[in-house]
């Protein structure tokens with residue numbers, strides 16, 4: 001509606017309007033319970049129905065088999081950087097990391113506190129604009145896991161396919177924080193997938209972990225109880241008080257994604273949106289530039305620079321006047337970044353593209 005802006009933030013990010021309106025309509029008195037979701041006991045039948053529905057809808061969306069546990073946790077994806085090595089290996093175990101941007105680099109650095117991580121590839125010298133060819137990777141023969149960041153939120157680099165560990169005992173792990181539920185994913189290829197909710201599926205405060213059940217139960221002895229997947233799996237994410245309202249919001253988003261026809265349809269929309277934006281950049285004769293290798297450009301986070309970098313502040317200011325907000329690139333890389341998650345309407349990207357053309361006509 002006209003009092004809403006187009007919010008291109010990387011996260012927390014825009015949420016579907018109909019989900020917000022539904023939450024608003026249920027806020028004061030959730031379905032006749034006489035209270036809001038924020039006030040409910042997390043052990044009462046109302047909230048149990050909410051968390052169970054959220055889990056079962058997510059299972060349908062991603063076609064998650066009963067071999068996997070779905071956990072709704074707290075602490076953000078950043079907490080998982082530690083929880084993963086703590087749960088899946090001993091301090092002397094080797095684990096492999098592919099570093100395609102700032103987030104996988106952070107994950108690797110945290111893992112060094114609890115395991116022996118190897119960076120088997122890094123895109124740092126090419127300013128994180130690429131993903132390696134999988135054949136060339138020198139995987140550690142006995143790595144417990146191979147970790148990737150499926151979509152680098154800051155650099156706009158996205159895996160379009162996934163590497164296969166050489167050793168059948170090595171599991172693949174992906175940080176999907178910024179492309180979770182943006183397209184179908186074959187969960188069975190992974191031992192563990194994790195994502196903070198605040199980009200594609202809800203508010204901040206909820207972290208989703210999808211883990212193969214046979215991997216649960218081997219945490220290092222020093223693992224804090226709140227980081228032990230076994231505790232959370234045994235208690236259906238209700239060991240302690242979970243982020244109830246956030247889980248409720250995620251559930252509304254999952255319902256909405258199913259109503260759109262599921263992730264095949266969602267991906268089609270995301271491809272359409274990304275295409276018009278990348279096309280606009282590519283036909284601008286260098287006025288706008290996206291540094292990322294074309295084959296791995298993210299459908300979710302589109303970084304770009306202006307040839308005349310002195311115009312960047314003006315670009316952001318003028319866009320904001322037209323109700324297009326949060327287009328500034330991450331402070332570590334500069335330039336611009338348009339995050340166009342599931343909930344960014346096509347009309348929002350269309351408006352941005354029209355603005356970019358007009359801006360170029362005036363300043364080119």
Ligand code: PMP
Pocket residue numbers: 011075076077078079103149151152153154175176177178196
């Ligand atoms: N991984 C990725 C890919 C991210 O984009 C982010 C947040 N921007 C994180 C991890 C860290 O997430 P959180 O802030 O939820 O800890």
